[in-house]
Amino acid sequence: MAQPDYSQLKKTASQIRRDIVRMVHACQSGHPGGSLGCTEYFVALYFHIMKHNPAFNMNGKGEDLSFLSNGHISPVFYSTLARSGYFDVKELATFRKLDSRLQGHPATHEHLPGVRIASGSLGQGLSVAIGAAQTKKLNGDDRFVYVLMGDGEQQEGQIWEAAMYAPHNKVDNLIATIDYNGQQIDGPVDKILSLLDLKAKWEAFGWIVQEFNGNKIEDVIAGLEKAKTLAGKGKPVLNLMKTEMGFGVDYMMGSHKWHGVAPNDDELTKALAQLEETLGDY
Amino acid sequence: MTKYTFTEKKDTRSGFGAGLHELGKSNPNVVALCADLTGSLKMDAFKKDFPERFFQVGIAEANMMGLAAGMTIGGKIPFTGTFANFSTGRVYDQIRQSIAYSGKNVKICASHAGLTLGEDGATHQILEDIGMMKMLPGMTVIVPCDYAQTKAATLALGSHEGPAYLRFGRPSWPIFTTDRPFVIGKADKMIEGKDVTLFATGHLVWEAIEAEAILAQKGISVELINIHTIKPLDVEAILASVEKTGCAVTCEEHQINGGLGDSVAQVLSRFRPTPLEMIAVNDSFGESGTPTQLLKKYGLSAANIVAAAEKAIARK
Numbered sequence: 001m002a003q004p005d006y007s008q009l010k011k012t013a014s015q016i017r018r019d020i021v022r023m024v025h026a027c028q029s030g031h032p033g034g035s036l037g038c039t040e041y042f043v044a045l046y047f048h049i050m051k052h053n054p055a056f057n058m059n060g061k062g063e064d065l066s067f068l069s070n071g072h073i074s075p076v077f078y079s080t081l082a083r084s085g086y087f088d089v090k091e092l093a094t095f096r097k098l099d100s101r102l103q104g105h106p107a108t109h110e111h112l113p114g115v116r117i118a119s120g121s122l123g124q125g126l127s128v129a130i131g132a133a134q135t136k137k138l139n140g141d142d143r144f145v146y147v148l149m150g151d152g153e154q155q156e157g158q159i160w161e162a163a164m165y166a167p168h169n170k171v172d173n174l175i176a177t178i179d180y181n182g183q184q185i186d187g188p189v190d191k192i193l194s195l196l197d198l199k200a201k202w203e204a205f206g207w208i209v210q211e212f213n214g215n216k217i218e219d220v221i222a223g224l225e226k227a228k229t230l231a232g233k234g235k236p237v238l239n240l241m242k243t244e245m246g247f248g249v250d251y252m253m254g255s256h257k258w259h260g261v262a263p264n265d266d267e268l269t270k271a272l273a274q275l276e277e278t279l280g281d282y
Numbered sequence: 283m284t285k286y287t288f289t290e291k292k293d294t295r296s297g298f299g300a301g302l303h304e305l306g307k308s309n310p311n312v313v314a315l316c317a318d319l320t321g322s323l324k325m326d327a328f329k330k331d332f333p334e335r336f337f338q339v340g341i342a343e344a345n346m347m348g349l350a351a352g353m354t355i356g357g358k359i360p361f362t363g364t365f366a367n368f369s370t371g372r373v374y375d376q377i378r379q380s381i382a383y384s385g386k387n388v389k390i391c392a393s394h395a396g397l398t399l400g401e402d403g404a405t406h407q408i409l410e411d412i413g414m415m416k417m418l419p420g421m422t423v424i425v426p427c428d429y430a431q432t433k434a435a436t437l438a439l440g441s442h443e444g445p446a447y448l449r450f451g452r453p454s455w456p457i458f459t460t461d462r463p464f465v466i467g468k469a470d471k472m473i474e475g476k477d478v479t480l481f482a483t484g485h486l487v488w489e490a491i492e493a494e495a496i497l498a499q500k501g502i503s504v505e506l507i508n509i510h511t512i513k514p515l516d517v518e519a520i521l522a523s524v525e526k527t528g529c530a531v532t533c534e535e536h537q538i539n540g541g542l543g544d545s546v547a548q549v550l551s552r553f554r555p556t557p558l559e560m561i562a563v564n565d566s567f568g569e570s571g572t573p574t575q576l577l578k579k580y581g582l583s584a585a586n587i588v589a590a591a592e593k594a595i596a597r598k
Binding site for chain 1: 335355
């Protein structure tokens, strides 16, 4: 694989962050915090790591697949899809509005290219990704399946059903990532329902676990490249990706307050002043 | 006059197992998932002959539904197997979001539905599943009546596109539809008559056949329509029949709320108001007992259907 062009990837990340803030501001709803925190992950996947085709085909044979389980961070997903060519960036202006393909949470119902499963009700994406990974194996397709989950989402029981299943069945073409920002709607995760030693838990379930910083593009790419080398050895791979909710907009950082709140006009101006327009606003 | 008899009894779940095994042979994209009930769902033959396409998921039904949804991505046709209670109520949100709303080609196959499950009691005797599943947009809901029809329905689902729920059961039951055609969404008029229509589904189709014999002796001409597909409902067949008979009885092993009776009542009240009686469980949980005892105690036996038919006729 070609060397990553970090300068270009950082420009893309900056533009996607502008898109996120502008989308959420325009409809005065949505989830900016987690979206901003996961921007480097999406940029790394869609602009460097994955083999994928924006001329979207649901079955994605011969392609790497990516699933988003914590569907509320749809702004970063939609902006990434648009900026990587799945649909016109102008459509980002329709986010959460009537008759849009960009539903509040990702859906296949309106046939938005790039979305393969609805998500939003938490805890379901890992199971779906495992199923897709097993179909890849049945089809003799050696590409990877990626899935992103939230850390608050780890409180859902279905996650642990899936966590048990994948190692037992040697689903080793699967690279799961947890957005480990330590925040959920009602407050810090450790105050709401503690996850305790998440790394030890996933390891005890039989996964290969690695940790990396999710807000530095160099670290995310290195982490995902490493994950690919850990895969294919009989076990699924889990990345504990440490991020900061709201990363890139100073007043949104490090707090659960901006999980699901839209900025007002002044706050938008303040946020955009911190995020360079690099690829042209939609 | 068409008369139905039987020479053999078998459980409907065995019809599912036989159909699934045939699909395994004819369609390499068919895969099967089971939540620790392989023997109960009669999936052993598929498992034995197609081990690479059989997925044992353990006692983890929510994960099973998600896996099935994911397996469709890449072209597989997953058939999930567990008891009806664990196929619906336990995993409703997974079905709603990952399968129905996502439009995935998953076949949810559910055994041990209804009171005729018998001795296991109310924890397992789900009587709400038809309602839950028919409410989901785009979900096809099929309730076959015997071994032969369950096998035919399973085979038909192999070439049907979209999410579907197939409901069958545990007890040994008369086989009487071996020579009947089966088309998803097309009701089967099993007996022609003119005084009253019985719309029956699942195991109660046989009870309706027995009721017809009793009513015939009383000089009442019964039309019996087997509504094996609850959704999409064969509205045309329903309206054509009541046009002739002027009254009807629905017969099902389900709550009175949310089942076939509700669906037929909706059609009749909107398009042709007609006296309608409903044979169903009257807003109650079940209990342990034999299938025959339970059908009698909860008012779902042939004798109850006879009384309901006479009542419907009297209301004309």
